[in-house]
Amino acid sequence: MAPPIVILTGAGISRESGLATFRDADGIWARHRIEDVATPQAFARNPDLVQGFYNARRAQLRDPTIQPNAAHHALARLEAKWPAPVTLVTQNIDGLHARAGSRNVIAMHGELQKARCLACSAVSIWEDDITAHAACPACGAAGRLRPHVVWFGEIPLEMERIEAALDACGIFIAIGTSGQVYPAAGFVQAVRRQARCVELNLEETEGTALFHEAQHGPATQIVPAFVERMLASCG
Ligand code: BV8
Numbered sequence: 001m002a003p004p005i006v007i008l009t010g011a012g013i014s015r016e017s018g019l020a021t022f023r024d025a026d027g028i029w030a031r032h033r034i035e036d037v038a039t040p041q042a043f044a045r046n047p048d049l050v051q052g053f054y055n056a057r058r059a060q061l062r063d064p065t066i067q068p069n070a071a072h073h074a075l076a077r078l079e080a081k082w083p084a085p086v087t088l089v090t091q092n093i094d095g096l097h098a099r100a101g102s103r104n105v106i107a108m109h110g111e112l113q114k115a116r117c118l119a120c121s122a123v124s125i126w127e128d129d130i131t132a133h134a135a136c137p138a139c140g141a142a143g144r145l146r147p148h149v150v151w152f153g154e155i156p157l158e159m160e161r162i163e164a165a166l167d168a169c170g171i172f173i174a175i176g177t178s179g180q181v182y183p184a185a186g187f188v189q190a191v192r193r194q195a196r197c198v199e200l201n202l203e204e205t206e207g208t209a210l211f212h213e214a215q216h217g218p219a220t221q222i223v224p225a226f227v228e229r230m231l232a233s234c235g
Helices: 011-017 040-045 047-061 070-081 159-168 184-191 219-233
Strands: 005-009 086-090 105-107 110-117 123-125 145-149 171-175 196-201 213-216
Touching (some): 005 070, 011 070, 011 219, 040 047, 047 110, 047 145, 070 086, 159 184
Parallel strands (some): 005 086, 005 171, 171 196, 196 213
Antiparallel strands (some): 110 123
């Protein structure tokens, strides 16, 4: 009987699509300080700097060369073919899993191509720059929009849904994440007595020893191969 699967992805799965990771040598946190661009305090102190940081990353998503890669597509195939629920929890805000065809996706750190209104809390699709006077599509308030992104010190989205999926899973697969950011980094600890835990990453991480199996290499190589072996094993 094939068990339910929970997959957790991080920035590494999008690296070969052309998007930077955070903690690699050429990563985002090598060029920006978290406390300057990714906390509520930073936004209160200097909203233009924070909006500019996210506008630049959102503009990258309008680049037609930025596309889902073979790893994103392999996970969409796993969800379509696996005979039990597959829940894809992503820390990424780039929207590439949905564009690859994954349906049961929980974007726990929010989505870069959405804006949240500080006046009415509505969340709207937003693919352009959020400017200082941009008006909320729902309530019309001007200059009250922020990126629909979870900053450090804020509570990730859909935690109850994530915890329910973790409680029910028999296989947990972490892909392209350094396991440095909580609560996501703590998921493997929560499930490792009930589920088979697999790490698929470019290289070892500080959490590799917590997994029952680890494979290292570029996601576009090891993820499709791993998915094909999973599908072959469930007949
Ligand atoms: C929370 C959105 C409470 C924004 C992100 C003090 C005050 C408040 C909180 C804390 C505090 N101290 C600690 C905390 C907790 C904090 C935290 O964990 N801090 C860390 C730094 C210690 N966490 C929080 O604040 C969270 N909220 O705790 O609220 C709470 C929680 C639960 C319940 C109730 C209350 C909120 C965290 C979310 C912050 N927002 N992102 C944005 O994107 O700009 S997190 C940020 O790091 C990224 O978004 C990313 O999602 C996340 C994790 O990074 P990774 O995805 O793992 O990326 P990284 O670069 O690190 O690693 C890439 C990996 O890929 C590497 O392993 C590399 O080897 C691999 N790789 C590279 N290339 C490839 C590859 N793999 C395969 N193939 C390749 N080609």
